[in-house]
Amino acid sequence: MSRIAWSRLPLVSALLASSVAADQLDVGLDAPPLSITKWIRGDAVDLASAKGKNVIVVEFWATWCGPCIASMPHLSELQKKHADKGLIIIGVTKPDPNNALEKVEQFTKDNAEKQAYTVAFDGDGATFEAYMRAADQNGIPTAFIVDRDGKIAWIGHPMNMDAPLEQVLAGTHDIGLFKLNKVLADRVRDKRRTQDWEAVVRTLDAMAALDPQNPGPWRDRIQPLVGPLAAPDKALAAAERALTLSADSADELSMLASSIRYSADAPGLRDVALKAARRSLELRPADVNTRLTLIDLLVLSGKTEEALATAKQAYDAIAATDPAQLTGLIRTLTQPSFDGKGVALAITAAEKAVESGWENATTLTLIGFSLRSVKDNDAAVKLALKAARRAVELKPEEARGWVNLVDTLVAANDVDGVLAVIEQKQDVLLKQDPTVLAAVARSLSAPALGGRGAAFALRAVNAGLEARPDDLGLLETRFRVQALGLKDKSAAVNTGELLLEKASQNPAMLNTFAWALLTEDGLKGGYNALALSAASKCHEVSGGQNWAYLDTLALAKFESGAVDEAVALERKSIELALKAGVSDISELTAALERFNAAAGKPGGQSNPK
Structure with missing residues (x-):
């Protein structure tokens, strides 16, 4: 589409008029210099020296970030594929209570094959501020493509950057088009936050008009259409269009299958997801995450025996090569959709994963997270507790491990154990981000605790609300704590009325x-x-x-x-x-x-x- 045609899109014209603040980092502006305190893998990179020679991808990640870890094999693949064209991918991470330098170094050492590109530690957070904060990006992973002129060419999720990256490497990219897409993507993000789903779909319409061959705008409208907008026929049409546009991209097909796997209310959607997952595996047979998505889809489609056979094949392959990746299979096998039929294999996989990951707190925490959801199975709960307790033993300073232990003790109906952890680690727990605080509060309101954890649950959710006073999810959690845990109907009604107002x-x-x-x-x-x-x-x-x-x-x-x-x-x-x-x-x-x-x-x- 020509630039003149872009201006004929009313939504685009309105957004361009007020798209970026004067001091905000955006597509088309000079990339800030990298301020790195330690280069953990690979040589130091100077953006000024790279001008005219290299295309740089600056990707922000953390050791505790599941989506970041899932993106690493793809980033490694891109680095290998385009190295001769001057591509340098840099994974930049900054310190936080769960992401200290020592942990980052160990993670990088343990995942050398998965993370086969340059890794840098932003010890004082200066690079994070210059990129993420300045570009108003609040979630990771986020990637910034810097072209050979030293300009920011594209900003977004690393799993979505294949097409723009190839254009930048070839020198055929259009900064103006990328900028328009960035403006529209930001609007989609903002409207998702406020759950204005009609505005989300209208904006995706504009994105599809700007780039008709991009499956993303079609994929991203499926959930709003099948869910809150209750238009399953339009959702199916969007899924079929996304499938056609994704036909030769393993990544796009995998994302399509994953995004619609639980959309049960729209006829035909699950069939599209199955086609996408199977085609993706044809293109990339060793992709563990897509195979797990396929297993989910088979179960949800009533093909339990095929799903179990596929899961057994996945277990044999993963256990023999990388047992740490068994955590994803365990999570899949313990989903409610398996109706308990995957528990035996999940426990076998968990035993193997615990054995191989006994010194890895992250692996153990993930195992505990998955197994604690298994109902009426003492072996699963005991193994979950074993993994959760070992994780906090290895990393007593990591609050997320303690949160997982609390949740696992709740699942085991060990009220005294829950209260003991709260007493011992309440200061650590209360310092977590609001999302974690909400999860803690919900766990402590469980009926099994008989209200004995409700007082701390209220402290946790109120701490979250201090940081995010308008967060609707936190308000709903406070209502539940008051109604279910504290049995304080008057307070619950007051919170409920405030939720309705906001x-x-x-x-x-x-x-x-x-x-x-x-x-x-x-x-x-x-x-x-x-x-x-x-x-x-x-x-x-x-x-x-x-x-x-x-x-x-x-x-x-x-x-x-x-x-x-x-x-x-x-x-x-x-x-x-x-x-x-x-x-x-x-x-x-x-x-x-x-x-x-x-x-x-x-x-x-x-x-x-």
Whole structure:
């Protein structure tokens, strides 16, 4: 598309007018110099000296970051593929309580083959500030491509940079087009944060118009369409378009399969995901992560025996070459979708992984994380506890290990053990980031603890809210702590009302909260007025045409005594669901039958007309 044509896109024109602050790092600007305190692998790189010769990728990562670790083999592959074209990839990491220099050096040593490119330690955080903070990038991994003129050519997730990197290496890249895509990608990110899904899809439309051969904008719209926007037919069309555009890229196919693996409500989507995973493995047979995605998809498609056979093949291959990677297989085998049929192989894999990773706290923590979710299996819980306790023994300074131990003790119903850890490590736990604090708070509100961890849970979630006072997830967690842990209904209602106020323009959050209040054990029946307020507000701000939101409102009306209104709303929900192409409306018709029975009317019908 020509530059003149870009300006005809109203959304693009509006965004360009106010896209970047004067002091913000962005595509097209000079790349800041690298301020590195230690080059851990490879020679030191000076951007000024590299001008005219090299293309540099500056990628930010951390040893505790799962997506960063998953990206490493691909970055290594790119470095090997394009080394003769002057490509230098630099993985830059900075210190934090879980990412000290010694840990980074050990990680780099242990993963030399996986991380086969230059690695640098940003000891004072200066490079992080100059790049990540200046470019308003809040998550890792994030990659910056620096072209041969020393300009920032592209910013984004390293798994998405193949096409732009090849253009930069060939000297055919268009900074203007990259800049437009960056502006639009930032808008998608911002609208996702506020869950404005219609704006997300509109922005992805603009991105697809700018780069018609890019599967990303089609892949990224699938979840909003199949979920909050309740448009499964459009989701399937987007998935099929993404599959066509990704046909010869193992990475794109793998991301497509992974992104839609749990989208059960859209007919045909899982078939697209299976095709994508299988084609990706044809292109790259040794890809462990894609094979795990395929196993998930097979289970979710009801092909359990094929999934177990594939998992056994994966186990044999991984155990013989890199047992540390068994953690991903263990996680897959313990998913609820396996319905317990993968537990025996998961325990076998965990025993092997514990044996090989006895000195690796990260591996042990991941094993504990996966096994503690297994229900009614003493062997799994004992092994999870063994791994979790060894992890904190190896790295007592790492708070995430203690958080994992708390969660594992909760799973084991060891209340005294949980309270002992809280007493011993409360200062460490309270210093975690808000997301971790929310997880701690939820764990300590578990019914198995009988409220004995609820006081600390409230301290944890309030500490998170001090850092992020408008975080809706943290507010919802505080509500749960007050309602389920402390049994303080008055305080819970106050928090719930504050959540409704802050989520007043967020229909997805309002609907999720209302549904939880109406259906979850410990909540249903006790907060009907709050549920009705949430569902009514959701209906108002969403425009009243979302079948899932109408289903929630119908239940809220029913539980509040407005039975006739519930019947009318449920009929409308069924009508809209059928128009949207939802194949299974059995739960909707069952609800209508229940409402009709209460109203003394004939039973519900699948056709509301």
